[in-house]
Amino acid sequence: MGFYLYQHGNLKIFWTGYLSDDDYKRTLNPPEGFIATANNFIQDPAKPPVNTYPALPTRVNRITELLKAKNNHSVEDMMKYQGDTFSTIANEVIPLLEPYLPATGIGNELRIWDRRFQVDSRPSACGFSSGLSLPRTLTA
Numbered sequence: 001m002g003f004y005l006y007q008h009g010n011l012k013i014f015w016t017g018y019l020s021d022d023d024y025k026r027t028l029n030p031p032e033g034f035i036a037t038a039n040n041f042i043q044d045p046a047k048p049p050v051n052t053y054p055a056l057p058t059r060v061n062r063i064t065e066l067l068k069a070k071n072n073h074s075v076e077d078m079m080k081y082q083g084d085t086f087s088t089i090a091n092e093v094i095p096l097l098e099p100y101l102p103a104t105g106i107g108n109e110l111r112i113w114d115r116r117f118q119v120d121s122r123p124s125a126c127g128f129s130s131g132l133s134l135p136r137t138l139t140a
Helices: 058-068 075-082 088-100 105-112 122-128 134-139
Strands: none
Touching (some): 058 075, 058 088, 088 105
């Protein structure tokens, strides 16, 4: 799964058929009482891919967490879930980083960060949103 390089103009590599109904994943009345998706990989790996670049499961895991938190959801709840900015990755990674965070500046901000990606959030803007720059941010 993922992106592949291909020779420009080589149309032989492209799939041009149709999938049968059995190739699509189906769920009817799941025990959870809901179905959650967020561009995550849901297919049987042995079947033809429909989505060649699926998202990490973190977003669907967060949606599942929100849906399991209560039995009845209002339209307002759904709107809130749609705009949810809580980062499950940050929530898992920051505690692992805490022993190595500096006791000043961004290190302290990361410790008390609510793990939400907001426009005015320095921790999310200063590097957590880009794992590549986080070490550089912490040592600056």
